[in-house]
Amino acid sequence: MSTKTVELNIGDVGAKGADASAKVDSEKMALNVGPSHPTTHGVLRLMMDLDGDLITSCEPVLGYLHRGDEKIAENMTYNQFVPYTDRLDYLSPLANNVAYAIAVEKIAGIDLPERCEAIRVLVCEMARVSSHLLGMGVFGMDAGAWTPFMYTFTEREKLYTLFEELTGARFTTSYTRIGGVARDIPDGWLDRVTHFCDNLPKAIDEVEKLVTRNRIFIDRTEGIGEVSKEDAIAFGFTGPNLRASGVDLDLRKDKPYSGYEKYDFDVPIGTRGDCYDRYLVRIEEVRQSLRIIKQVIANFPDGLWYAEDARKIFAPPKDKILSSMEELIQNFMIVTEGPQIPEGEVYFEAENPKGALGFYVVSKGGGVPYRLKIRAPSFCNLSILEHMVPGHMLSDITVILGSLDFVMGECDR
Amino acid sequence: MTANEIAYNGKVEGDVIVTKADAVINWIRKHSVWPMPMGLACCAIELMAAAASRYDISRFGMEVMRFSPRQSDCMIVAGTVTYKMAEVVRRIYDQMGDPKWVVAMGACASTGGMYRSYAVMQGVDTIVPVDVYVSGCPPRPEALLDAMIKLQDKIGDESSVKNLKGSKEIELAS
Amino acid sequence: MIDQVFTDALLDRFDSSSFRHHEDCLTLDCNPSSIKDLLTHLRDEETFDLLVDLTAIDHGTNTENRFSVVIHLYSRIHRDYLRIHSPCSDNDSPEFPSLSELFPAANWHEREAFDMFGITFTEHPNLKRILMWDSYPHFPLRKDFPLAGIETPLPADDVAEVTQANVDPAPMMGGPFVSSGDGMMSESEPRAKDESWTEQAEKPK
Numbered sequence: 032m033s034t035k036t037v038e039l040n041i042g043d044v045g046a047k048g049a050d051a052s053a054k055v056d057s058e059k060m061a062l063n064v065g066p067s068h069p070t071t072h073g074v075l076r077l078m079m080d081l082d083g084d085l086i087t088s089c090e091p092v093l094g095y096l097h098r099g100d101e102k103i104a105e106n107m108t109y110n111q112f113v114p115y116t117d118r119l120d121y122l123s124p125l126a127n128n129v130a131y132a133i134a135v136e137k138i139a140g141i142d143l144p145e146r147c148e149a150i151r152v153l154v155c156e157m158a159r160v161s162s163h164l165l166g167m168g169v170f171g172m173d174a175g176a177w178t179p180f181m182y183t184f185t186e187r188e189k190l191y192t193l194f195e196e197l198t199g200a201r202f203t204t205s206y207t208r209i210g211g212v213a214r215d216i217p218d219g220w221l222d223r224v225t226h227f228c229d230n231l232p233k234a235i236d237e238v239e240k241l242v243t244r245n246r247i248f249i250d251r252t253e254g255i256g257e258v259s260k261e262d263a264i265a266f267g268f269t270g271p272n273l274r275a276s277g278v279d280l281d282l283r284k285d286k287p288y289s290g291y292e293k294y295d296f297d298v299p300i301g302t303r304g305d306c307y308d309r310y311l312v313r314i315e316e317v318r319q320s321l322r323i324i325k326q327v328i329a330n331f332p333d334g335l336w337y338a339e340d341a342r343k344i345f346a347p348p349k350d351k352i353l354s355s356m357e358e359l360i361q362n363f364m365i366v367t368e369g370p371q372i373p374e375g376e377v378y379f380e381a382e383n384p385k386g387a388l389g390f391y392v393v394s395k396g397g398g399v400p401y402r403l404k405i406r407a408p409s410f411c412n413l414s415i416l417e418h419m420v421p422g423h424m425l426s427d428i429t430v431i432l433g434s435l436d437f438v439m440g441e442c443d444r
Numbered sequence: 445m446t447a448n449e450i451a452y453n454g455k456v457e458g459d460v461i462v463t464k465a466d467a468v469i470n471w472i473r474k475h476s477v478w479p480m481p482m483g484l485a486c487c488a489i490e491l492m493a494a495a496a497s498r499y500d501i502s503r504f505g506m507e508v509m510r511f512s513p514r515q516s517d518c519m520i521v522a523g524t525v526t527y528k529m530a531e532v533v534r535r536i537y538d539q540m541g542d543p544k545w546v547v548a549m550g551a552c553a554s555t556g557g558m559y560r561s562y563a564v565m566q567g568v569d570t571i572v573p574v575d576v577y578v579s580g581c582p583p584r585p586e587a588l589l590d591a592m593i594k595l596q597d598k599i600g601d602e603s604s605v606k607n608l609k610g611s612k613e614i615e616l617a618s
Numbered sequence: 619m620i621d622q623v624f625t626d627a628l629l630d631r632f633d634s635s636s637f638r639h640h641e642d643c644l645t646l647d648c649n650p651s652s653i654k655d656l657l658t659h660l661r662d663e664e665t666f667d668l669l670v671d672l673t674a675i676d677h678g679t680n681t682e683n684r685f686s687v688v689i690h691l692y693s694r695i696h697r698d699y700l701r702i703h704s705p706c707s708d709n710d711s712p713e714f715p716s717l718s719e720l721f722p723a724a725n726w727h728e729r730e731a732f733d734m735f736g737i738t739f740t741e742h743p744n745l746k747r748i749l750m751w752d753s754y755p756h757f758p759l760r761k762d763f764p765l766a767g768i769e770t771p772l773p774a775d776d777v778a779e780v781t782q783a784n785v786d787p788a789p790m791m792g793g794p795f796v797s798s799g800d801g802m803m804s805e806s807e808p809r810a811k812d813e814s815w816t817e818q819a820e821k822p823k
Contacts, residue, residue: 066532067482068511074484074529094749095529096485099561099765101734102758106765114558121486137642165489184496191493203486203582264667267723278694280668285697377642378690378699380670389671391688406671406690414726440485443749527785528751531774534781560788562758562767563750571781 059087064428066095072169072432073439077416081425089420091413096443104403108369109135109209112403117203119405119441122165123158123384124204125194127441130381132207133288134390135400137377139209139370141341146334147211148290153327154197154206155289155381156320157224160231161190161202162384163313163320166436170310171242173433174251179238186234189227196220209370210345211337221328228321235317243314252306256431258419259304266418267411270386272435275312276304282382294326306434313436316384344370369398385409385438405444409437469604473517473543474596476505480516480540482533484523487550487582491522494585504592513539518595519572520588524552525565537572545599547591548574551581620644620698628664632656635702643699650687650704650714657689657702657720666691666700672717672727674706674735676761684709685737689717706737716742734759766790 064077074095080088100119104112116131117124129151136143143151168183191201196217198204206213242248258268263276273280281298283291299315301308337345346365351358364371374396380389386408393402412435420431481491494501501507510516513536525533537546548568551557554577556566568574575598578591625644629635634652638645648656660666671690677683683705691700706712716739718725728739729748736757739745746752751773756763766787772778 066529067536073488074532094747094751095526095532096524097526097528097563097749098524098559099563099758102763102765103559103561118486121489181497184493185498188493188496188498201584202489265722267669267721269670280694285694375641376645376701378671378701379642387670389690391671391673391690393675402675404671404673404688406673410726410730411723414723418722527772530772530783531777534774534777556788560790561765562756562763562788564788565783566786566788570783571777 062425066092072437073442075413075432075437075439075442077420077428079420079425079428084424084426086421086423086425086428089416091416093410093413093439093443096439098444100405100444101403104400106399108398109372109400110365110370112400113207114203114205117205119407119444120162120383120385120388120409120438121202121440122438123162124202125154125158125198125206126162126381126383127388128205128207129155129289130379130383130388131390132209133381134377134379134392135209135370135372136338137379138375138392138394139341139344139372141210141338141344143211143289143338144334144336145290145332147336147338149327149330149332150212150216150336151207151289152291152294153224153324154194156323156327157190157193159320159384160317160324161187163317164190166384166433167238167242167310167313170430170433170436171238171248173429174248176242176245176248179242182234182238182241186231189230193220193224193227196223208337208345209372210341211335215336221331224324225328228324231321232318235314239314243311249307251427251430252310252434254303255306255423255427256419256434257303257305258415262415262418263304266415268386268415269380269408269411270383271312271316272309272386272412274299275301275308277302282380282387286380288379288381293330294323296320296323296326306430309434309436341370344372371398372396372400380406383408385436385441386412388441405441407441407444409439409442412437413442466604470600470602473604474599477518477545477592477595477599478508478510478516479506479547480511480513480519480536481509482519482521482523482536484521484525484529485552487522487553490582490585490588491520491549494588499585499589501589501592504589504596506592513537514541516540517543518545518547520547520549521553521568521572521574522549522582524557524559525568525571526563527565528563530565530571533568534571543602543604545575545595546572547576547578547588547595549578549588549591550583551579554579557581620696620700631659638703643701645701645703648702648704650707653689653702653704654715654717654720657691657717660691660700661720664693665695666693668692668694669717669721669723669727670699672724672731674731674737674759676735676759678761685712685735687714687731687737712737714739716740716745718742733757736760 059080059082062079062081066074066076076092078090078092079086100115103115113128116127119127164183164187168180171179194204195201197220198206258276260277263273263278277300279300284298296319299312301312342361346362347358352362372394374394376393378389378391380387388408389406391404392400395401483491493499495507495509519537519540548554552559553568556564576591576595578587580587625637629637632652635646635648635656638647670692674685674687676685685706687704687706689702706714714737716728718728726748728742729745731737732739732745733747733749734757747754753773755770756768769787770785772783772785
């Protein structure tokens with residue numbers, strides 16, 4: 032059988048198609064990724080103009096969860112405001128509690144005992160693990176992978192059990208008070224935390240095996256949403272997003288608070304600032320947090336969990352209140368009038384899982400702040416969307432939002 | 445055995461069950477409620493935890509959390525409803541097909557919670573009719589599951605032709 | 619290092635700024651007319667390139683300069699913050715120069731200050747409300763605005779028509795109970811701040 036080969040010259044079909052569309056004057060389509068949408072990051076609205084699949088402009092609309100926290104703070108005593116700080120970044124409530132308490136304690140000039148500082152570092156790092164686990168689980172879910180979400184949620188449930196034993200609530204813990212923490216750690220709790228830390232690396236390894244070298248995941252995230260070093264600094268990025276863009280800024284190392292200078296840990300820095308880098312930085316931060324937790328538990332100091340000499344600020348323990356007159360009066364004054372914080376202003380930032388959560392407190396004396404400004408890391412992280420998103424495809428939006436890992440509770444306050 | 449339940453004894457009845465339409469329809473509806481999670485704030489995290497493996501909501505047939513209102517039965521309002529968001533909640537409620545139910549999860553959705561301020565709507569029942577209120581800040585996943593079971597009971601007691609457009613309310617002989 | 623030498627050199631160069639205190643970080647006062655020069659110098663020459671926060675304070679209805687803008691900068695080299703207080707021009711419709719050209723991070727912070735206080739930032743690229751809806755008529759964080767809010771119509775007309783809902787003042791029930799703190803103890807017991815009474819009942823006289 033003889034075959035005859037004839038060569039046909041069809042030309043590049045793709046080029047012909049592009050040529051054709053260039054001649055067609057395509058209109059831009061306005062797409063609204065509305066406040067209620069499948070990416071599980073909360074109520075953010077993106078008003079976008081699309082040219083086909085390409086995004087040409089993106090305007091985020093916030094405020095759908097604005098609850099008036101700053102105005103409420105001007106009407107509450109310092110301790111009454113602690114539950115509101117829980118609900119700012121509701122994925123790591125303990126870290127918010129600690130940041131707020133330290134900010135107010137700085138105005139009052141209280142020195143905390145070492146045990147209290149160690150407890151605060153311990154719960155901050157556990158909150159960081161919890162927040163990153165959820166962030167990365169949901170990031171996988173946004174990219175289309177259901178299994179990492181389930182695995183990380185199982186680990187988080189173990190953390191929730193630990194938090195519940197310590198504070199009484201699974202999350203929204205309201206654990207710190209001005210001048211200390213609400214209660215001491217229960218017996219045997221440290222052993223359970225150690226047991227959890229010993230088992231967590233295996234779970235993270237499983238999640239990493241599914242996701243980190245996954246061809247589909249890398250294709251979806253590498254090179255997407257690149258933020259350069261200069262842009263990151265100019266737009267006020269902080270936290271893992273800033274470090275993924277290559278800037279070495281970690282408040283735990285640069286301006287250590289609550290005894291962080293005693294612990295030895297590394298800070299992962301990214302190179303390109305794309306979505307993949309942000310994911311890798313967060314996974315590594317979980318491992319470093321476990322390192323810090325182990326060190327805290329190994330050198331856990333004894334002592335009191337509150338500042339004993341802060342007589343007008345921290346209420347004495349219950350057994351003393353119920354048996355001694357002076358402590359009763361002290362408790363009465365603190366509960367009714369609030370902790371008496373002297374006049375002054377302070378700005379304190381803590382390295383939260385989402386970035387640097389700052390509290391700017393202006394006090395004119397008394398138990399109620401005059402002005403409380405909450406500098407939310409997610410608010411500043413989101414401001415780059417207008418600048419960064421145009422030029423990406425529509426299907427990259429979920430991946431970009433997932434990698435920025437923001438929380439609308441603190442963004443809108 | 446009440447008139448609303450289905451009972452089937454194969455030896456007696458053979459291969460055919462005879463029962464009231466309401467019993468069958470409500471039985472089908474209540475065991476496959478597809479929730480539409482209106483996850484606004486912290487309660488959404490407990491909603492996700494209820495859907496995760498420890499407090500498996502899939503045992504009740506509710507793991508199908510469709511974010512599209514057209515495909516869902518029950519809107520779980522989880523989180524604070526602000527006045528700015530109220531319009532969106534109402535529009536999505538209007539887009540849901542009948543029969544539809546609403547669960548107000550948490551203190552903020554029920555009555556505004558601890559946010560008594562200028563921007564927070566004091567309860568989502570100002571704009572949508574609520575069937576079950578769940579208290580808690582946030583309610584534990586077990587509380588949410590309890591609420592869904594109560595919703596299932598409520599569905600079982602309803603007239604299955606309620607809310608159908610153009611139909612009159614048919615009274616059941618009880 | 620932010621020490622006396624640094625402070626003196628900075629204040630010598632910009633004589634429209636003055637020293638306020640150095641309790642938790644160096645705090646300066648600056649005139650709004652020269653704030654841009656000061657910030658440009660701080661950003662380019664003194665390595666304060668991270669604008670951490672920009673907010674405003676309402677000092678009360680009967681003060682001379684009612685509104686002032688507070689800016690926080692951070693330097694990775696000095697590893698410290700720097701705070702600048704700067705008063706706004708007018709008490710009824712305050713204005714301030716916009717810093718969003720110098721620091722793109724200031725863009726949204728200024729929108730929020732406009733939304734909450736009503737401070738107009740001149741030459742801002744997109745000065746709209748960011749946290750409240752666009753047609754909201756009040757400025758919530760001003761001291762004369764009650765926590766419970768003022769009655770306004772709901773932003774969406776069709777929803778308001780169907781549901782008869784309104785932006786109502788929140789029922790404060792006489793709370794929050796906060797003590798005034800001054801005077802004798804029997805008088806400074808927690809009293810209701812009385813922003814708005816209940817949903818149904820008027821405030822009793």
